[in-house]
Amino acid sequence: MPIEIRFDVPALIILIGIVFGSLLSFFFIKKSFKYNKPNLFMGFLLLTFTLNMVEGWLNYTGLIFRCLHLTNFSEPTNFLIGPLLFIFVSRQLNEAPKKREWLHYIPFVFWIAYCMFFFMQSADFKYNSNIYALGFDLEPLPIDYSKTDDNPLGFRSFVNELTMLHLIIYTVAIFYKINLKANSFNETLFSTKNSTLKLVRNSNCHFAILLVLFIVIKATFKEDFGDYILYIYLTFLLLFNIIQIMNSAQYFEQRSSFLEFPSLKYQKSTLTQKSKASIVEKIKAVMQNDKYYKGKTVSLSNLALTINESTHHVSQAINENLNMSFFELIAYYRIEEAKLLLASEEGKKLVIEEIAERVGYNSKSAFNTSFKKLTNQTPSEFRSNH
Template identity: 40%
Template sequence: MPTLPLKIDFFAMLIFLGVVQGLFLSYFFLTKKPFLWSNRFLGLLILCFSLSITEILLCYTNLMFNTLHLIDFTEPKNFLIPPLSYFYIRTRINHQFSRKDYWHFIPFVVYFIYCSLVFFPQNIYFKYNAYIHSYHPTLPTIENDQYWDYDWVFFIKDHVNLIFFFYLISYLVGIFFMLSKESKKLNLSFFSKENTELVWCRNIFFQMLGIMILFLIVKISFKNDLGDHILAAHLTFVIYLITFRVIHQSVFFHPQVNEEKEVKKYEKSTVTPEIQENILQKIEVLMAQEKPFLQSDFSLPNFAKTLKITPHQLSQIINESLGQNFFEFVAKYRIEEAQKLLTAKEYQNIKIEEIAEMVGYNSKSSFNTSFKKIVGLTPSEFRKNRA
């Protein structure tokens, strides 16, 4: 069979970096403890992106000539991307996912079975012809006696890009209405930057919208799959965007404020009682409506920045007005939210570890300690008593 030499250029290197980073990032989210649906959905979504660009890398660099059995091996998983995106955002907002939602993954199962019957069992010559038809249309095909001469059998595969395009649109519409509804519930506009959680979910929505638009442009502008390397480059950008978000949220980069030392400086503060009362009202509204304390990286410097005051001033207001330090202040809100989740019927089957992460704790032991200190019972005892 005719082959072509290895092709290494800027796009090949960029796509390779995307594969490596994507696999690393997907492993991070899929293994992160404690278990949380949003992390698993994001991990699977990134894994799908990584598998897609892996196949594109093999095809673009001509390595596929040596691994023809892998041609189109990732195609069925394209039907996982829309529902994974939808459920990532939904569980990020309200943590809801149940067994009745599994039907969303039926299209993936159906198409995988279809490919397993129609395409995957085909011989190497058939797959060689499929590869050069998509990426090297100028090369001659090889006669294949075992070719299945039934056009209707391949009708779905021949039109899979069009089917996927409309499938993706349907989920993007669902995501848009979900985000709009959540924004209205918080009395915010769709493009408001006040709620960081909604901002992140909105950014994911626009990235998926960008993928859809680029997918359409590439398929219209290039014959067959000749422009897929552009899609792979964009997916690499999305993977590194998520990586940047993870790094940005890391507590490693958040300076810790020693509040005991701050208290000694309060006598020199310019924060008057009137200013304290005004800021305190803003704090109460933010904590009640936007619930920033649910984020594990919620910190004194970040919250002070949201309020447009200094960490020193925020520490003073919480200490003098509420008689608490910042950590006690946050724990109070988190434990109150945990109590609501532990008594809600829809969360009765959710593990304590998941509840802990839902309310902003990265450690079950820290959650148990704070919960018992405030409530007088462990989370398990509290749930059992309220059952």
């Protein structure tokens, strides 16, 4: 019996979400290597969501019957979602990688291995599996189930329950981690004024909404039929991320969120001149005393977290009191440090690449560009003249 392909408004919305998710995950992963390492985990998290949406779209439209080998291909990634968000939040809060961080991925690896029992089944077996799981009014194919065993330990019968439990544990753990960080600033999870803590808190809130929606859908609909509602909601979250990127030229250079609504720069800001001066003094202190600009996690959000101020307020104070952008400020301190080093006896013996690395640059070309822009000389010319 031919399968009728369903392509209606929900199918179109989910397809748009797949396109958004693919683009966002690509750019998050690609840009994270150059700018902000924590965003790598957000990129893989978005890729995981996208893969789930692809499978959901194939199931909803009925196209899964045209590519039976893809049946349940994204199921193991259910156990990647929690760990990726947890590690993303840890990196956003400047926590160093843990030696046993790989333990988070054990359920995912186990489930891939266990799903091999299903993946190796025949196309006829997967055809029937889709009929039962998706509620299609089709006649199942005759199969001798006594000769097949896709679930020897019975674990896959409880995949939804295990996924829920896994995600609930990580959601609670993330909220606990954020609250501990807020307490260190004498704040609470929902009263914090720190922009980075707000960002990761809001990300986890949206994740919690997805989890609640997942639980409600599984409790309401038989098997996998209602999953398309979850993917429609996810599409709109991805759409808002696209809007955020379109409104921020430096989005990938900053710490990113699963969802953060765009806003106009400094509109209705309540920051007083006295407060701006106080923020500038804090910035100067961490730059001069702690050599913040040499760090490997330098970003506007990270600086705000370091001095326990709002990212928006820190940006405003730098722009309005110092007449610089954040990146110009970092470059200024790095080049000033480089000038001192180049003029020293020690610096005269070092190669330019080493000097660039010492002041916080990852490449010689970026160092040379910044140095010449601020001094009208190359580092080598400056050293020769001093």
